[in-house]
Amino acid sequence: MQKQTGRSACRGPIVRLDLRLMGKAANFRKLGIAAGSGPLPVAIAKAATDEGREVFIVGIEGAASADIEAFPHAWVRIGALGEFLRLLKREGCEDIVLIGGIKRPDLSKLGLDMTAMKILPRLAGWMKEGDDGLLRGLSQFLEKDHGFRLVGAHEIAASLLAPEGILTSVSPSPQDENDIDIAARAALAIGALDIGQGAIACRGIVLALEAVEGTDAMLARVAGLPNNIRGSETKRQGVLVKLSKPGQERRVDMPTIGVETVERAAVAGLAGIAVEAGGTLIADIESVARAANAKGLFVTGLSRKRFEQTNT
Numbered sequence: 001m002q003k004q005t006g007r008s009a010c011r012g013p014i015v016r017l018d019l020r021l022m023g024k025a026a027n028f029r030k031l032g033i034a035a036g037s038g039p040l041p042v043a044i045a046k047a048a049t050d051e052g053r054e055v056f057i058v059g060i061e062g063a064a065s066a067d068i069e070a071f072p073h074a075w076v077r078i079g080a081l082g083e084f085l086r087l088l089k090r091e092g093c094e095d096i097v098l099i100g101g102i103k104r105p106d107l108s109k110l111g112l113d114m115t116a117m118k119i120l121p122r123l124a125g126w127m128k129e130g131d132d133g134l135l136r137g138l139s140q141f142l143e144k145d146h147g148f149r150l151v152g153a154h155e156i157a158a159s160l161l162a163p164e165g166i167l168t169s170v171s172p173s174p175q176d177e178n179d180i181d182i183a184a185r186a187a188l189a190i191g192a193l194d195i196g197q198g199a200i201a202c203r204g205i206v207l208a209l210e211a212v213e214g215t216d217a218m219l220a221r222v223a224g225l226p227n228n229i230r231g232s233e234t235k236r237q238g239v240l241v242k243l244s245k246p247g248q249e250r251r252v253d254m255p256t257i258g259v260e261t262v263e264r265a266a267v268a269g270l271a272g273i274a275v276e277a278g279g280t281l282i283a284d285i286e287s288v289a290r291a292a293n294a295k296g297l298f299v300t301g302l303s304r305k306r307f308e309q310t311n312t
Contacts, residue, residue, distance in 0.1 A: 028053040031156065032093030032148070034084070035064040036100025039258055039283040040153065040160070044099055045071045047157030056091040058084055063102050078102065082115030085146060096148045097156060098138075098252045101214065135252045152251035153281055160285075162257075162301040164277035167289045170298040172272055176239055178204060180274045180300075183241035184307040191245030197255045200270070202230050202238030215242065215257075219264040231269030236296060238270045243307055244279045256281040257299075259291045266295035277301030 031048050035041035035057050041064060045055045049071070057064075057073040064075075072091070076083050088096065112120065119141065126137030142148045154161050166172075172180065179201040186199035186206045196210030200222055207230060210218045219240065222230055231237030242255040257275060265273055273292070275282075280301070282288055292299045 029094035029149070030054045030056065030092050031151075032088040032091065032096045033057045033068075034096060034098045034100075035059045035068050036098075036102040037063045037065065038100045038256065038260075039065070039067075040256060040281060041065070041100045042067045042070070043160060043283045044097055044153050044156055047159065053156075056088070056093055058087055060100075060102055064100060077111065079112040079116055081119070082113045085115065088148065089146075094149060095151045096142060097151055097153055098135075099153050139252060150251050152254065154250070154254065160281050160283065162275045162277050162280040162282050162285070164301045164303050167285065167299045167301065168272075168292045168297065170272070170293065170296060172239070172274075172298050172300060175203065175237070176271050176298070179237075179239040179271075180241055180302070182206060183239055184243060184274070184302070187241050187243045188246065188307065191243060194245060197245060198240060198242040200238055200240050200268075202270075205229070207238065210242075215240075215261060216264055219261075219268045219270075222270070223264070223268040227269075231271060233266065233269060236269060236271040238268070240265050240270055240273045241275070241302075241307075242273075242280060243276045243302075250279070254279065254281050256283070257288065258283045259287050262288055262291040262295065262297060262299070266297060270297065272298035272300065274300050274302050276307065277303055279304070 031053055033041055033045055033055060041057060045057055045068070048055045055071055057068045057071050059068045059073055059075045061075050061077045063078070074087050076087065116123070122137060122141070139150050143150055182204060183199040183201035183206065186201065186209060187197060190196050190199065190209050196212075198210035198215050198218060199206060200208045200218065207225065208218045208222050222238070242257060244250060244255055255275060257273060257280065261273065288299060
């Protein structure tokens with residue numbers, strides 16, 4: 001036999017492992033995604049899997065898109081809290097993202113399961129405190145009672161956050177800039193009262209405030225206003241502004257816009273959309289910019305300094 005010296009010889013090909021990547025992958029915790037409506041649940045799932053993280057989506061029946069079925073998933077009705085928790089635990093999820101729109105539930109029509117019935121008094125109390133109270137209560141229930149860690153969509157996919165500056169080929173006019181400031185003040189005022197995140201101003205007048213019905217319904221209301229007090233598709237005027245509520249729990253209720261927002265703003269005759277840079281989620285920034293360019297609208301990301309100054 002040939003004598004070996006030094007370290008023992010290796011048989012087969014030499015494999016060099018990137019220890020940094022191994023460490024990164026090892027630190028990933030499986031992500032559970034509670035999916036409501038809109039494209040964001042799928043965008044979050046794609047961002048997480050692209051990074052090497054396992055995901056499992058629990059789609060809310062009647063809200064989530066069938067597109068979630070491209071990923072490991074299950075469906076639950078909104079009142080089946082016990083089944084929701086059982087699925088996440090069965091799949092070994094440790095982190096949870098709550099993302100996508102869900103209509104504010106009517107407790108009398110939910111068909112609550114036993115788990116939900118047990119926390120019904122707490123749920124009713126959370127709902128009395130408004131949307132922020134409901135989301136804070138639900139967050140504490142998931143974390144303190146069941147050991148999950150709630151994470152924000154922006155923590156999983158920072159690329160979905162609106163950047164600062166103009167995203168489109170169309171830029172706001174001086175009148176649009178004035179409308180942005182007026183709508184921003186209105187949005188911050190209703191946000192402080194936990195009413196909504198958005199407002200629309202046109203020619204220096206606030207036309208609409210977002211409440212429990214949501215942004216889409218607010219835009220539909222503006223589209224139904226007389227042409228003499230709003231813009232039109234041939235002469236665009238007015239701006240939609242969306243901002244986080246002061247002190248808002250950003251892990252569960254960050255403002256969002258998408259292609260559908262642009263299309264509805266166009267029907268309402270608006271000149272553009274302004275959102276909080278770094279504080280608003282956009283499912284597909286390139287698609288939103290293309291849609292806005294096609295309709296002749298601008299989309300811009302506001303610095304926090306800009307809209308905070310408008311409120312002084």
